[in-house]
Amino acid sequence: MACNGSSSCQSGCFAGGDEEPENGEIHIDRMSSLSVSTPKDGRTSCPKCGEETAPQNPSPDGGLCLACFRASLFGKFKLAVTANSMISPSDNVLVAFSGGPSSRVALQFVHEMQCKAQKNFDASRDRALPVFGVGVAFIDESSVSSITSDEVREAIREIGVIVLELAPPVKELHVGVLESSCFAGSDDGRERLSGLLGTIGDVTGRDDFMRHLRMLSLQKIALENGYNRLVLGSCTSNIACHVISATVKGQGYSLPADVQYVDGRWEVPVVFPLRDCPSRELSLLCQLDGLKTQRFLDRPSSGINGLVSSFLARLQEENPSRERTIVRTAEKLTPFSFNKIPETESNDILAARRRRRAQSAKREESIHSEVLCPVCSSPLDLSESQSLKTVLSSCPTRDEAFAAHCCHSCNLQILPNESLKFSDFYSLLPQPMMERAKDIASANQAWLRMIYPGVQLSGKHLQRQLVSQWF
Numbered sequence: 001m002a003c004n005g006s007s008s009c010q011s012g013c014f015a016g017g018d019e020e021p022e023n024g025e026i027h028i029d030r031m032s033s034l035s036v037s038t039p040k041d042g043r044t045s046c047p048k049c050g051e052e053t054a055p056q057n058p059s060p061d062g063g064l065c066l067a068c069f070r071a072s073l074f075g076k077f078k079l080a081v082t083a084n085s086m087i088s089p090s091d092n093v094l095v096a097f098s099g100g101p102s103s104r105v106a107l108q109f110v111h112e113m114q115c116k117a118q119k120n121f122d123a124s125r126d127r128a129l130p131v132f133g134v135g136v137a138f139i140d141e142s143s144v145s146s147i148t149s150d151e152v153r154e155a156i157r158e159i160g161v162i163v164l165e166l167a168p169p170v171k172e173l174h175v176g177v178l179e180s181s182c183f184a185g186s187d188d189g190r191e192r193l194s195g196l197l198g199t200i201g202d203v204t205g206r207d208d209f210m211r212h213l214r215m216l217s218l219q220k221i222a223l224e225n226g227y228n229r230l231v232l233g234s235c236t237s238n239i240a241c242h243v244i245s246a247t248v249k250g251q252g253y254s255l256p257a258d259v260q261y262v263d264g265r266w267e268v269p270v271v272f273p274l275r276d277c278p279s280r281e282l283s284l285l286c287q288l289d290g291l292k293t294q295r296f297l298d299r300p301s302s303g304i305n306g307l308v309s310s311f312l313a314r315l316q317e318e319n320p321s322r323e324r325t326i327v328r329t330a331e332k333l334t335p336f337s338f339n340k341i342p343e344t345e346s347n348d349i350l351a352a353r354r355r356r357r358a359q360s361a362k363r364e365e366s367i368h369s370e371v372l373c374p375v376c377s378s379p380l381d382l383s384e385s386q387s388l389k390t391v392l393s394s395c396p397t398r399d400e401a402f403a404a405h406c407c408h409s410c411n412l413q414i415l416p417n418e419s420l421k422f423s424d425f426y427s428l429l430p431q432p433m434m435e436r437a438k439d440i441a442s443a444n445q446a447w448l449r450m451i452y453p454g455v456q457l458s459g460k461h462l463q464r465q466l467v468s469q470w471f
């Protein structure tokens with residue numbers, strides 16, 4: 001018999017209960033220390049529910065039976081969703097599916113939540129609470145990867161079957177082609193994309209830039225199809241890798257923004273419900289539950305990201321809870337104001353932004369947290385914001401102004417050093433990245449007044465003139 005997820009489970013299980021997310025991990029550790037009953041014909045008894053099961057290879061940590069292991073993972077997911085108000089009944093949720101086990105489990109769990117909401121809706125008399133909608137997005141990156149178009153086509157067909165099987169409720173599959181999403185309306189998107197990546201000399205910089213482009217594509221799909229949440233399958237292992245690599249790249253200031261459950265920097269807020277689930281457990285669940293994945297679509301990281309990934313894999317061999325320890329250490333850093341679902345975003349995104357901008361004019365400190373790098377969206381630290389102000393007040397060229405808007409890490413790893421290459425890079429950038437730099441400059445008149453203390457700004461006209469000098 002599987003545990004019903006109650007926090008009063010006599011075995012000490014917290015899965016699915018109301019405890020803190022880390023308790024799921026504690027639970028697994030505690031289970032490991034409990035003695036698993038003596039094998040009887042090779043069978044073991046689950047320390048949580050007492051069910052006798054045949055030995056499995058591989059088997060879940062702590063000798064849990066499949067049902068309890070599954071309940072433990074789903075409990076962590078559900079707790080992350082409810083404790084951070086990630087999904088409400090009126091939401092329309094887009095799940096980013098890469099084909100890997102993490103996003104496959106994210107899709108499965110979101111589907112199960114939706115099924116439960118649908119059941120409650122059907123059973124209720126007044127039918128007051130609507131059922132949130134779910135869509136699936138896949139980004140085709142075949143133009144810049146070693147995978148052939150045929151392989152991607154076959155993968156998309158199989159993903160279509162997976163999505164079809166996750167019905168009812170029916171879910172729409174959106175396939176975005178990376179170059180088309182980034183360079184909408186352009187006939188030569190493929191050439192532009194490879195040209196743009198060609199201007200970035202640093203391997204790590206290219207790897208990171210691809211991640212930023214992927215996010216732009218997902219945001220575009222979400223915005224064009226009326227979604228108001230984007231679910232990513234980033235798990236403990238991905239976030240632990242990011243913590244180490246961001247530290248190595250000198251992105252310590254912006255790191256707290258990337259390790260939370262919610263990232264509200266984007267027009268469509270991004271949520272990470274699997275933040276407390278390690279990748280080995282998610283892969284194991286796919287294996288045991290028969291959830292089909294597309295492993296050949298895996299994008300191995302390169303440069304620093306690849307080195308950190310293999311370093312962490314070795315650490316994990318010595319101590320399986322290392323990744324969790326890294327994330328728990330990083331989560332002690334103070335999050336930014338945008339690391340929560342914007343209260344009024346469902347009603348009026350623009351009004352919320354205007355309000356945030358108005359608030360930001362009050363204190364200089366809050367201005368720093370509002371200025372985001374147009375390439376990677378990291379908040380600029382105090383010295384970067386000061387240097388941006390200095391550069392903008394000295395009549396910079398277009399390239400200088402753009403470089404000043406970018407964070408130190410992007411300047412080092414992504415932006416080309418040579419001026420000719422920089423011009424190519426700038427001219428090939430996707431529109432949203434340039435727009436973001438314009439947005440920063442024209443966002444707030446108070447901010448411009450600070451840059452040009454002697455200038456009397458007369459409304460939007462002068463503001464536009466100033467911005468047009470740079471872009």
Ligand SMILES: [Zn+2]
Binds near residue numbers: 046065067068
């Ligand atoms: Zn069990």
Ligand SMILES: [Zn+2]
Binds near residue numbers: 373374406410
């Ligand atoms: Zn940046």
